Amino acid sequence: METLSLTAIGLGIIVVGAAIGISRIGQSAMESMSRQPEISGKIQTAMIVAAALIEGVALFGIVVAWLA
Amino acid sequence: MVLSAFSANHETEEGDVDVFGLIIGHISDSHHWHIIDYTNRHGQTIHLSLPLPVILWHDGEPWFYSSDEFYHSNTPATIGDDFVVLKDETFYITDSEGAVQYDENGHITNASPADFSITRNVASMFLSMVLIMSMFISAARGYARHGMAPPKGLRAVLEPLILFVRDDIARGQIDKDKADKFVPFLLTLFFFIWINNLIGLVPFFPGGSNLSGNISFTATLAVFSFFAINLFGSRDYWKHTFTAPGVPFFVKFLLVPVEFVGLFTKPFALMIRLFANITAGHIVILSLVTMIFILKSVYIAPVSILLSLVMLLLEFLVAVLQAYIFTMLTALFIGMSTSKAEH
Structure with a gap:
């Protein structure tokens, strides 16, 4: 029970980190799209790639929590 | 009548549904392909499944x-x-x-x-292979017969997708003169992952296996990506990886191991990302459905079905998004390894 709750707390911290990261990506992508709508396609691609990399870290956490 | 995802015999003696066993039974592989459970006229419960x-x-x-x-x-x-x-x-x-x-x-x-x-996952993979090959061979025959005429039917669906992979994913990330060499590989990745994600979302018999949420499946794809990235690496890429030009001598001791480990973490991250996304999606949908059995109330059913429907729609997005991200990141890494350095 002890380890389970620690795992849950750790996962919570990871999710907070990933949420901050992805929200900052989304925020800055929206800002730059409104500044330069003509390259919004490129910004969107870069945004998805960066979000995927951050999401990867969060999923690493889930898998580690699974194994722990 | 129970959904095919509900593998046989997950009821305990008190009539409770073993939710955990049910979900694990669904997301892991099995040696038979469960179709449906029903009670016949004589009151016997029949577990109908396809032996493999x-x-x-x-x-x-x-x-x-x-x-x-x-x-x-x-x-x-x-x-x-x-x-x-x-x-x-x-x-x-x-x-x-x-x-x-x-x-x-x-x-x-x-x-x-x-x-x-030939387990359920392997059988499901054969199904997707037959599906993909019949789709693409018939499309290719169509092009052979009609040439450059405006595409119709299946070709009209596939052409924009293929062009998207070629123009946006391959040519967008890889140097112009090398991109076309990787297009067949990237197309295979994209459609194989996408079709298998979609088959996994079908809740009844020929679908419902958790193939793209299986770690061996994603590991195999990641190994292919690893070879595609590294076998065609340019001289500059290897020089950059193993000598880290332009940084102070002491920093090299730090940077070269990091770069070396990075060779393996890139495909490893691809593997984990696809596995965890698809498996998590399946678990969430099943958990929402089994809420009815956990709370043992009919009145929770509309809420549960509505929520799982919304999740299912989200999973349709995730299915294409994960196929896109896997292909996109592979193309990005191939682009990084094959390009001539400008520094």
Whole structure:
């Protein structure tokens, strides 16, 4: 029970980190799209790639929590 | 009537549904393909499932069985001079009684034969291969017959997708002169992952397997990506990886190991990302459906069905998004490894 709750707390911290990261990506992508709508396609691609990399870290956490 | 995702026999004696066993049974592989459970006129519960071929390698020769022999009998099957039983989807070599030995931690100590069976996931992969090949071969025949005429039917669906992979993913990330060489690989990745994600979302018989949420499946794709990234690496890429030009001498001791580990973490991250996304999606949908059985109330059913419908729609987005991200990141890494350095 002890380890389970620690795992849950750790996962919570990871999710907070990933949420901050992805929200900052989304925020800055929206800002730059409104500044330069003509390259919004490129910004969107870069945004998805960066979000995927951050999401990867969060999923690493889930898998580690699974194994722990 | 229960959904095919609800593998056979997950009811305890008090009539409760074993939710955990049910979900694990769905997301893991199995040696038979469960279709439906129903109660017939005589009040008997029938577990209808498709038996799959079991192929075991023991004492240097292959052994063939139907998985029915293991699910519907309590006597062990013979394998050469020994006997074999199926316990929790793993085969164990036993004595003629079919009993397995446990150690003090409750793990089974019997030896296992090498298992090359056509499991549910493998059967599902064959299905997707037939689907993809028939789609693309008929589209290719269409182009051979009609040439550059405006595409119709299936070709009209596939052409924008293929062009998207070629123009946005491959040519967008990889140098112009090298991009086309990688287009077949990237197209295969994209459509194989996407179609398998979609088959996994179909809740009844020919779908419902968790193939793209299987770690071996994503690991195999990631190994292919690893070779595609590194076998075609340019001289600058390897120089950059192993000598880290332009940084102070002491920093090199730090940077070269990091770059070297980075060779393996990139495909590893691809593997984990696809596996965890698809498996998590399946678990969430099943958890929402099984809320009815956990709370034991009919009134929760509309809420549960509505939520799982919304999740299912989200999973349709995730299916294409994960296929796109896997292909996109592979193309990005290939682009990084094949390009000539500008520094």
